[in-house]
Amino acid sequence: MKTGNTNKQKLNLPTVFTLCSVSLFLVSCTSTSGRTDASSDIVYPQHWQSIKSGENENKQSSANWITTFNDPQLVALVQQAIKQNRTLKTQKITMELAEQKALASGASRLPELTLNQGNSRRKTVSSDDVQYTNSADVELELSLEVDLWGKLSDQQNQATLNFAAAKSTYEHQKNTLVAEVASAWFDVISAQELLNLYQERAKNLANNLDMIQTSYRLGLNEALDVYLTQNDVSQEAARVAQQQQVLSTAKRQLELLIGEYPDGDLISNVELPVLNQEIFLGAPAQLLTQRHDILTSWYQLLALDAGLAVAHKQRFPKISLFASTGDSSDELQNLLDGGSLAWSLIGNLTLPLFDGGRLASLEEQARLAVQQQEQYYLNDLYQAFADVENYIANSKALKERYQHLTLAGQNALTAEKLSFDQYMRGLVSYTTVLESQRRAFDAQNSLIQLTNQMLQNRISLFVSLGGSPLSSSKDDSAQTTSTLVNNQQVN
Template sequence: MRRPKYLVLSVSLIALSSCAAVPVTDATLPTPDIAANWVATDSKTDQTPAGVQHGWLDDMNNGALTEFVDEVLANNPDFKATSFRLAAAGYTRDVTRGNRFPTLDASFDAQRQKTAGSSPENELSLGLDARWEADIWGKLAADRAGADAGFQATYQDLRAARLSLAAQVAQAWFDVVEAEAQLELSKQTVESYEQAVRVVSNRYERGLETGLDLRLITSSLEAERANASRQRDVLDSNKRKLEILAGRYPAAGIKTAGALPDQYEDIPLGLPMNLLEQRPDLRAAKARLLQAGYSQQSAEKDLLPSLSLTARTGNSSSTFSDLLKFDHVFWNLMGSITQPIFQGGKLRNAARAQQELFEAEKQVFAQTVLAAFQEVENALSAERSLKSRVKHTARAAENAVAARDVALDQYSRGLIKITVVLESQRQSLNQQSLLLSVKKQRINNRIALHLALGGDFTKDEDTQTLSDAGADAAQVSMAAEKTGTHLNEGNAL
């Protein structure tokens, strides 16, 4: 009567031992000390546990940009390559999961032989071979958990690549917008110089000025015409960059819409402690840390005994007709325990190597977390600086334009020298050009801040979060639709 109890106890112990222990938990992650609030900002009102802003691309109210981001996500070769790597990781995970099941192979053998003094004889055999390894130490479970973590890391890589690509496209879009504005400014400056040339020529023809003034202003005009040509090259180069991102031929023919924004809403920042779950690259780093831990567990368990069961059944005969009658069916069942004794230190050194790799991955994770916090703090600091720079540069540009007009008027009346006109023209161009550049830097920095905080460019909740258990089929299908790539939903289950 006690035997069934022992049997149940043995089965329970095997089941428990076949579970892989989690190498690190949220409580034991090698994270640095995290500040309670973001340091490089004066605002505390936007730092709440509610999280960061999603849908920042839609909030720009630029339909053409939104449509172009969708086009890039569907056609960008690098992003498609990442989605294919996700599919490969799914199949790799399925391979590892298959190790827990028995293997079954069918075989058919045929031979004909003859010995001296006898007639030729045929020997045919048909058999089935099965083998199963009991996971009594949890090695196979560790392999499966490691493969799951590797798949999760690749999936988070895809999410990170998606957010990064959208940010790159938006920044490149505003690079084009700024380049178009710089070209238009250069054209306006050429017109301003042409007006100044007419004023100087008029005074020269009337004998009021020397030829030196005319040569100086003409030189400035030609220099600005050359600058306009350079600005056109910059614009075409930026357009080609956009086209390449979308998988188009770089013909510099893309049309953009919109202007550099002047007004901005405050960005909800969330809290620093939330960054680990908000950013997909940090979730990928955590998954790779888990994968390294499971690999270390698996390598250590290679030193332990293994238990396997093998079974074979079949039939043999001298003719095909008798082979299928199963009159001579045979079978055998065998269990074996194998304990590594001496392999030249190969297994033990492999376990030590995996332990060192696990420790190295901890440092990689810690460095990745620090870099993420640095990106946010840098973007916050730049936002504060750029906001002030835009304000003061706008005032400088406004005064420089007014001074340019006054200087030309006073020169036409003989009140000032040509050098003052030239300096006012130069200041007007420089300050207006600098204002465009600073505005572009600010919008691009805000995009970088959204990316650093882990904010999604859409408000689609399915693209923003993943369960801790891993990506499900619907989320993998979403990624496939975004890239135009078919992914097997079974890989995510």
């Protein structure tokens, strides 16, 4: 008979528990980030492809861009909108709710102290007696969840990042509101200038009709000229009525943005500004810290990544400590009268053993959500690059068109005057006059609309570049976001 090795040691239950705990701790400390290198190793060009290298130097800064239009009334409208716009107020409340959730999440890492006091009276009935018993007790309870795996800190980090995302969303909404007010304001001015143009044309046509009718009565021209001119006068009157409605609609849209009742009574006596100076575009990489919508997308990605860490650590033991002390007496006034207090200290460990794969599935869902948001972030970022490139190219094309239309408009106005003078002397037919008037009107109409298009494109370019439209330097939100982005990339 062989004798077994008597030197072997058996592992007892405490030893097994200790080894399991150490193993779980080491596993929990491993990285659970669901982000890939695609969101951190982005290669940016040195300059925008729509401009030449060095072409954008020594130009006007895009910060505080609302003042570059030199329109005090526009600045006043923007300031009013920021104070009174209802949508912006709603977004601000959303941001404040996220802030309170972040504060509540941070409180979960601190001990919770609870005071319980009770007072009762009990009646006991026996066969020969009735007894009344009073009972009073007081208990002070302290509870704490030990953040051994860092789950609570990850939850707090997730709530903080969600608050940062809500704050960036609010800043983006505010900047978008500024752009919408500026865009609506220039639409109002453009509509007013077109209305003035149509009214002036209607007045000129009415004067032409008087002269043509006088010449017809003198036998100097034909009745066809009279009817053609009357037709032009009627069409222009209809155009004036239509443009008045367009102007009223534009005013109501602006009044809604600034938080006023949309009665269409807004007064605009200014002209569309002419853009004579280019803006400094900066480098493409600056969009990461200047575009609040990109920052929001990045924050959401980091928050989901923190949520993945939480989902991963839900699978590990939860350790809680409870301590309590208190006293009881038959009368409330006798509580805490100097006698010995009862106390207890309890440690609780909860370890999920079998859940049918639910926690593992939740962790995988969190990982897939991170990967999905990462693609959303990359899509938003590259779309922002495309927007800037498009607006730069549009700016160049619109500027070239403006130069040609300005010259065409001057020639058309001169031709209109000459053709009518020649018609009144019988040198050309009225068809020539109508054609020259149409060309002059189209040139002026197109010039007003093109000027507005240039302004709208400039506003869109400002928005796509990011930054603050109301201050000369980056706001605190952008600076805080930049710091957080850098810290998260390092971690």
